[in-house]
Amino acid sequence: MRFAKGHGTENDFVILPDPDGSLDLTRETVAALCDRRAGIGGDGVLRVVRTRALGEVLPESAASSASCEWFMDYRNADGGIAEMCGNGVRVFARYLIESGLAEGTSFGVGTRAGARHITVEANGDITVDMGRPEVMGKGSAGLADGTVHGTRVSVGNPHLACPVDRPLSEIDLSEQPRLDAAEFPEGANVEVFTETAPGALEMRVYERGAAETRSCGTGIVAVAAAATPPGEGATWRVRVLGGECIVYLDADGARLRGPAVILAEGDVDGARLG
Numbered sequence: 001m002r003f004a005k006g007h008g009t010e011n012d013f014v015i016l017p018d019p020d021g022s023l024d025l026t027r028e029t030v031a032a033l034c035d036r037r038a039g040i041g042g043d044g045v046l047r048v049v050r051t052r053a054l055g056e057v058l059p060e061s062a063a064s065s066a067s068c069e070w071f072m073d074y075r076n077a078d079g080g081i082a083e084m085c086g087n088g089v090r091v092f093a094r095y096l097i098e099s100g101l102a103e104g105t106s107f108g109v110g111t112r113a114g115a116r117h118i119t120v121e122a123n124g125d126i127t128v129d130m131g132r133p134e135v136m137g138k139g140s141a142g143l144a145d146g147t148v149h150g151t152r153v154s155v156g157n158p159h160l161a162c163p164v165d166r167p168l169s170e171i172d173l174s175e176q177p178r179l180d181a182a183e184f185p186e187g188a189n190v191e192v193f194t195e196t197a198p199g200a201l202e203m204r205v206y207e208r209g210a211a212e213t214r215s216c217g218t219g220i221v222a223v224a225a226a227a228t229p230p231g232e233g234a235t236w237r238v239r240v241l242g243g244e245c246i247v248y249l250d251a252d253g254a255r256l257r258g259p260a261v262i263l264a265e266g267d268v269d270g271a272r273l274g
């Protein structure tokens with residue numbers, strides 16, 4: 001299998017080029033590739049497939065993806081499928097550009113949350129049109145050291161964005177958060193965040209299907225949406241363990257701007273994976 005390795009604010013991914021959809025990507029293969037000791041290591045896998053070769057019926061909510069040549073088939077490190085990945089889609093766009101699969105500074109990428117418009121900025125940052133984050137009401141999660149309360153937000157995928165009033169470094173995210181299945185039938189990503197200055201947030205995240213990661217683009221959008229009074233626009237700088245992104249919120253939705261890096265490319269022998 002050809003692969004590339006990349007990251008966006010240290011949320012890292014194994015990228016699998018599969019233009020014609022011929023890879024049989026099982027849950028076990030994804031988990032083995034993402035294993036940090038016996039595999040390549042990553043928070044998830046980005047399969048790069050032509051939308052017409054996806055071999056999956058997309059829900060009505062993702063119909064706009066049909067207009068995009070390339071589709072980001074996102075898998076979490078545990079092998080489960082996720083609807084969207086905000087850091088992943090920037091890394092995916094960078095991969096398309098560096099591999100000569102997309103040209104110019106403006107193009108679309110198909111995802112299970114619908115088409116996402118990409119803009120490559122003059123300094124190399126990538127801005128993604130993330131759609132309209134949907135604020136769904138209140139929720140809570142049990143962490144190893146107590147319960148956090150916050151706002152349920154859909155960014156295509158489910159989040160619980162929890163403002164906290166103590167240093168983020170003191171919060172124990174070592175265990176999978178306990179969620180109410182009625183609030184989150186599909187599970188959720190859980191963010192803890194705090195406002196550090198006007199227009200500036202700091203965030204940590206426990207990702208569904210992974211563990212604590214150093215960044216989560218959809219989570220960054222979720223905390224920005226949760227921190228913004230309803231009906232208002234805002235620009236937030238959001239600091240995570242792996243760097244910083246900017247979120248622009250207005251009546252049209254959210255845009256996420258940040259870095260994306262391809263580090264390496266190579267071949268992996270599937271038979272040697274655990």
Ligand SMILES: N[C@@H](CCC[C@H](N)C(=O)O)C(=O)O
Pocket residue numbers: 011043044076081082083084085086087088157158189207208209210215216217218219
């Ligand atoms: N790291 C991603 C989110 C990946 C999917 C998530 N774990 C889920 O299951 O919804 C991001 O940058 O958004």
